[in-house]
Amino acid sequence: MTTTKTADVEGTLAQIYALAAAGADIVRCTCNEIEAAEALAHIVPRSPVPIVADIHHQYRMALAALEAGVDCLRLNPGNIRKPAHIKAVAEACRDRGVPIRIGVNGGSLDPDLYDAHGGRVTPEAMVESARRELAFFHEVGFADVKISVKASNVPLMVEAYRMLADDPFFADEEGRSVPLHLGVTEAGPPPAGLVKATAGLATLLLEGIGDTIRYSLTADPVEEARAGRQLLEALGLRERKGLDLIACPSCGRAEVDVIEVAANAQAALESLAIPIQVAVMGCVVNGPGEAREADLGIAAGRRRGHLFVKGKVVKVVPEDEMVDELVTWAKLIADEGIEEALRHGDATAEDEAARDRAALLDDKGADANHAEERVDVIRRL
């Protein structure tokens, strides 16, 4: 969702483009005043992705946003409560073929729903809110909806979505649930907000529940889009379009500051937008083996880096050239593929790497993390 004033056409479009570049497929803009609706008329035709207008209290803003040509409306049933207004918006959407997201929010339910559920926000109360809204839509023959039941409490939102997905009222004639838009609302700033949102979203997605998602972070919205894309890629629900950087956590064997090298590699590779998995590993003793599934990787040892492709060492490079070499080889893999990159490998690299590994094993022994000492202590307890 954009954070600009929607009335600022150029600023809002710049943010929409940044969100789309980070992985957003749909962007929502608030339509809270007539100037925002007017701006949407300029924004929608120039947007690279469909635009959803966020409507809260004034149903006339919904009608204005439709005039502006938006692709979808989001209505909060807790904020527009007059049946005549709800039905007027649904009729207008029906006539234009524009879908509506029924966006229930645990923090802004219709007051009588709180009363009916013991003064608390419950999954049942949120589902009931969606049910009431959809019933109004059905009265005017409108069913092109998606539904969200967001809450900041993760177990609460998970339960509400499960109830929605199981409830035949929200299913079509073939028993399929209406599309569900997932979100943990007001998750807060990263990293805690990321963890909270991911807990709810990933749980549901792995159960097969959910059609679209949003991270609601107290952060630059580009972070939200990036997190959403990364989650979908991590779950195998979206083809990876960009970098997947993995790095070892570092341990007693590390020959380099893994955090720094990983950060530098991320910065250098991310902008290339190459769909590649790259590993940054702290030592050559275990690194290439631990990350053998990565397309490309670097492992540090004795002030040198062992560059490997699919676990095979292709080049040994000075430590201060590791990140530059990663960029060169990432481009090579992107242009010519893994097999061709392997053919570009240095014929002596594996032997050099083996000598470095042997020397490091001599230096630090087989138990660089002193695990056996700890085991001894544990056994004596």
Ligand code: SF4
């Ligand atoms: S053994 Fe090497 S690659 Fe594995 S965590 Fe330790 S430093 Fe990293």
